[in-house]
Structures are given as C-alpha cells and as structure tokens.
Amino acid sequence: MVTSEATPFAKSGGLADAVSALSRALSKAGHDLRIFLPRYYSIDRAGLEPFGPPMAVPTAQGEEWTSLYRSVLPGSPVPVYFLDHEASFGREGIYGSKAEPDYADNPRRFALFCRAAFALCRRLDWYPDVVNAHDWPSALAPVYLRRLERGGPFAGTASVLSIHNLGYQGIYGKDRYPDLGLPWELFHGAGFEYYEKTNLLKAGIAEADALGTVSPTYAREIQTPELGAGLDGLLRHRSADLVGILNGVDLEDWDPRTDRLIPAHYSPEDLAGKAACKRALQRAFGLPEDPGLPLVGMVSRLADQKGIAELFGPAYGCAVPICERMALQFVVQGSGEKWCEAELSSLAARLPNFKARIGYSEETAHLIEAGADFFMMPSRYEPCGLNQMYSLRYGTLPIARRTGGLADTIENYDQETGAGTGFLFDDLTPRSVYDTTGWAVWAWYNKPEHVAAMRRRAMARDFSWDRPAAEYGRLFARAVSRAGGRTA
Numbered sequence: 001m002v003t004s005e006a007t008p009f010a011k012s013g014g015l016a017d018a019v020s021a022l023s024r025a026l027s028k029a030g031h032d033l034r035i036f037l038p039r040y041y042s043i044d045r046a047g048l049e050p051f052g053p054p055m056a057v058p059t060a061q062g063e064e065w066t067s068l069y070r071s072v073l074p075g076s077p078v079p080v081y082f083l084d085h086e087a088s089f090g091r092e093g094i095y096g097s098k099a100e101p102d103y104a105d106n107p108r109r110f111a112l113f114c115r116a117a118f119a120l121c122r123r124l125d126w127y128p129d130v131v132n133a134h135d136w137p138s139a140l141a142p143v144y145l146r147r148l149e150r151g152g153p154f155a156g157t158a159s160v161l162s163i164h165n166l167g168y169q170g171i172y173g174k175d176r177y178p179d180l181g182l183p184w185e186l187f188h189g190a191g192f193e194y195y196e197k198t199n200l201l202k203a204g205i206a207e208a209d210a211l212g213t214v215s216p217t218y219a220r221e222i223q224t225p226e227l228g229a230g231l232d233g234l235l236r237h238r239s240a241d242l243v244g245i246l247n248g249v250d251l252e253d254w255d256p257r258t259d260r261l262i263p264a265h266y267s268p269e270d271l272a273g274k275a276a277c278k279r280a281l282q283r284a285f286g287l288p289e290d291p292g293l294p295l296v297g298m299v300s301r302l303a304d305q306k307g308i309a310e311l312f313g314p315a316y317g318c319a320v321p322i323c324e325r326m327a328l329q330f331v332v333q334g335s336g337e338k339w340c341e342a343e344l345s346s347l348a349a350r351l352p353n354f355k356a357r358i359g360y361s362e363e364t365a366h367l368i369e370a371g372a373d374f375f376m377m378p379s380r381y382e383p384c385g386l387n388q389m390y391s392l393r394y395g396t397l398p399i400a401r402r403t404g405g406l407a408d409t410i411e412n413y414d415q416e417t418g419a420g421t422g423f424l425f426d427d428l429t430p431r432s433v434y435d436t437t438g439w440a441v442w443a444w445y446n447k448p449e450h451v452a453a454m455r456r457r458a459m460a461r462d463f464s465w466d467r468p469a470a471e472y473g474r475l476f477a478r479a480v481s482r483a484g485g486r487t488a
C-alpha cells in the first residue's frame with residue numbers, strides 16, 4: 001500500500017480510514033502486505049523505530065538520501081514504513097498549509113515518495129505481487145513501476161490504482177513535469193498532459209494495470225461527463241479494468257457497542273445509551289437537553305463536494321430557514337473553506353438552535369455520530385462516503401443526496417410502509433435540502449414508530465470489511481494477469 005494517508009498516523013479524510021481498514025482486512029484474509037507512508041512532521045518520530053541505514057532514492061536530479069522508520073498498523077501485524085526526508089515532509093500539513101493550501105513542490109515531494117516505495121522493497125528484499133496506490137499522491141507508483149521498474153525483481157509485480165476521489169487530481173504546471181524524472185515521451189494526451197498541464201492522477205489511471213474505485217455507483221458515474229471531472233473519456237477507455245468496491249466500516253473504531261470515544265454504549269436491542277449520548281452532545285454544544293427535539297448532526301470537510309454552498313451559502317443556503325422554521329437542533333463539526341468556517345460561526349451567533357465547532361476533532365465526530373438523530377450529508381458527489389455508514393451503524397438516519405456511495409448504502413424512507421434507512425433527494429438545491437430535512441422532521445413528530453424501526457434496521461446493516469477485502473483480492477488477481485499481458 002503506497003499511500004499518503006492511513007489512520008492513526010496521518011488523516012485528512014476518509015482515505016485514511018479506508019486504507020487502514022482495508023489493510024487490516026486483507027491481512028486477516030491472509031495477504032502479506034506492507035504500508036508505506038511519508039513521515040510527516042505531525043508523526044512523532046519518538047513513536048517509531050528507526051529502520052536501517054540511510055536509503056538512496058533515485059530522482060530527476062540524481063538521488064536523494066532519505067531515512068526510514070517503522071511501526072505496526074494497530075490491531076494487525078501489518079508493518080508500516082515511513083519515509084523521512086526533511087526537505088519534503090518536515091513541514092506542517094500533508095498536502096499544504098494554511099498559507100499555501102497546495103504546496104507548489106508537491107510533484108517533487110510525491111515523486112520522491114513513490115520512487116522510494118521501490119527502493120524500500122529492494123531494501124526489504126520483498127517484492128509484492130501488487131503495488132496498490134491511492135489517489136493522486138501515489139498515482140506515480142504505477143507509472144514508475146511500468147516505465148522504470150518493471151523487469152528485474154519487479155518483473156512479477158502489477159499495479160492497482162484506487163480512486164477515492166476524482167475531484168482531486170494533482171494538477172500542476174508543465175514546468176513541474178521534469179521533477180518527476182520521466183521522459184517527455186509520456187507527456188501527451190493519453191498520459192500526463194492535461195490542457196498543457198501535468199496531471200498525476202490521469203497518468204496513474206492510464207498506466208495502472210487495474211483500477212478500483214470505492215462504490216459501484218461511483219464507478220459508473222465517473223465514466224460520465226457530469227461526474228468524470230474531465231477524465232471520463234479516459235475512464236471509459238479503461239472501463240474493462242475498472243471495478244467499484246464499496247468500502248466497509250472498521251468496527252475497531254466505529255461500533256456503538258465498544259466505541260472508546262463516546263460516553264455510553266448501545267446496540268439495536270438497547271438504545272438507552274444513545275439517549276445518554278444525545279444528552280452529552282447537547283450539553284457539549286450548549287443546547288437545551290431536550291430528548292423530544294430532533295437533533296441533526298454533520299461532520300464534514302467544508303469543501304464544495306459536500307454541498308456546503310446549498311446549506312450554508314450566505315443569502316442562498318437553506319440552514320437559516322431550516323433552523324428558523326423547524327423545531328430542531330443542528331450541530332456541525334467541520335473545517336475547510338474559509339468562507340464557510342466564517343459563515344458557520346456567524347450562524348451559530350444568530351441562531352439559538354444552531355451550533356458549530358470549527359476544526360478537526362475525532363472525539364466530537366464520534367459524539368455527533370452517536371448523539372444525533374439525523375445526519376446531514378447533501379454531497380454534490382460522494383465516491384463512497386464513510387460518514388453515512390458510520391451514521392447508519394450508530395442509528396443516526398442520514399439526510400443525503402442520492403449519489404455515489406450514498407445511493408449504494410442508504411435506502412430511502414417510504415412513509416406508507418415505514419421501510420428505509422434514510423431520507424434521500426436527487427437535485428442538489430437549497431430547496432430540496434430544506435424539503436428533505438422537513439420530511440425527516442415530519443417523520444420524527446408524526447411517525448415515531450417508523451423512525452424507531454428505521455433506526456434498528458440501519459444499525460443491523462452489515463458493512464464489514466470482509467466482503468470488500470475479498471473483492472480487492474480478486475481485483476489484485478486481475479491486475480496480475482493483466483500485467484502479464486501488457487508490454488511496456
């Protein structure tokens with residue numbers, strides 16, 4: 001696993017959870033794997049074990065000297081290796097900082113990291129059947145494998161690129177291309193070139209032996225112009241090698257029966273603990289501790305992908321009418337776009353039933369999942385989405401847009417029969433977010449027996465990683481046979 005994120009070491013979103021949980025599940029299923037991560041400044045060296053002498057990594061300029069550290073993925077025997085290189089990773093942030101949200105030298109940083117993955121295998125004298133890369137930061141690994149490393153000890157190694165989010169492609173100027181240490185022959189319309197720029201994800205998609213993405217619906221959606229983010233043509237071209245595999249939920253971290261970060265535990269058979277979590281959540285956010293009011297929660301990166309304009313856009317979003325006209329409470333935990341952070345604070349100052357915490361807190365995220373009655377997730381697009389699966393698991397019914405993994409995991413409420421596990425809408429407009437929230441609130445007050453049954457049904461859904469891990473096993477096998485038939 002060549003990855004820029006893996007919990008608990010480095011996380012900016014669901015990618016980190018997905019990679020670690022997948023790794024644990026693969027290991028449990030008998031695969032022998034290793035995880036390779038950069039040693040960011042935020043990962044304390046004190047918790048890691050130095051691993052061997054300095055390691056030379058070939059680069060565009062010649063070579064760079066790096067060092068390695070080692071640890072183990074908690075809850076598994078999987079070794080985790082960290083690439084230490086002060087000039088690349090000895091700074092705040094994974095991809096950028098407050099001052100520079102996307103580091104200009106990211107192509108050089110992640111090129112070094114991806115090349116180092118092969119140097120690490122040589123150091124370990126361990127040559128995997130498959131290199132699995134994740135999103136644009138490690139999309140160069142399949143390219144290096146096919147163009148620079150295949151042959152020699154990597155003759156039998158295939159590559160799989162997992163697409164967790166097509167909205168982030170790692171696009172940089174053409175002048176950055178020489179940092180990758182690859183010949184200009186690969187800078188063309190079927191490779192790196194993208195409107196005269198360097199597109200890392202695009203090259204990875206073109207070069208990987210097989211492609212995965214994180215839900216069956218998203219696998220179809222990204223082959224359309226609407227959600228293909230400019231790469232739908234290439235993805236249609238690679239359609240036969242692309243599989244959608246729904247992520248699971250890691251029960252080590254996200255199970256209301258055992259969750260270490262919530263004040264009371266509960267199960268579908270006994271929901272008393274959920275009521276206690278709701279009280280604790282209301283108290284934590286300074287809301288009246290009223291069990292009768294529906295409590296809507298949200299935990300999110302504040303990015304356009306998440307429907308934040310429709311919810312919180314000044315003078316446009318529907319959060320104000322929702323809070324003013326509906327008898328409910330609304331709590332949000334999030335960080336991201338500056339305008340949205342400012343708007344959340346301003347809404348919280350104006351609306352007595354709206355509270356927001358800006359920033360990143362694992363503990364608050366768990367408390368919201370456990371304590372809320374409904375979970376707001378009006379995503380513009382959603383490759384898989386882990387939060388709605390956590391919500392279902394915690395009996396917190398999602399209010400969500402029918403897209404990507406949301407469509408694959410939530411069944412819409414049927415007010416005639418009481419069936420369903422959440423409240424879905426199709427068009428992303430402030431109006432439909434407002435109406436669908438109103439529908440959920442209506443059910444809360446008028447069909448409490450439906451809400452109770454939906455909750456139990458949602459909690460009983462099986463989102464274990466065993467099935468996805470088996471599907472990844474088949475995808476890896478497919479990549480290996482594909483690699484055998486491909487010429488460099």
Ligand code: ADP
Nearest residue numbers: 013014300301334335359360361365385386387
């Ligand atoms: P994405 O990866 O697109 O952000 P997912 O739903 O797949 O969406 O995963 C989001 C993950 O990040 C979840 O584990 C969620 O709890 C976490 N998360 C997002 N924002 C925050 C935040 N501000 N504080 C704590 N956790 C957060």
Ligand code: GLC
Nearest residue numbers: 014015018164383384385386
């Ligand atoms: C990305 C996607 C999200 C998905 C996660 C893990 O961050 O935005 O939908 O759940 O990756 O695969």
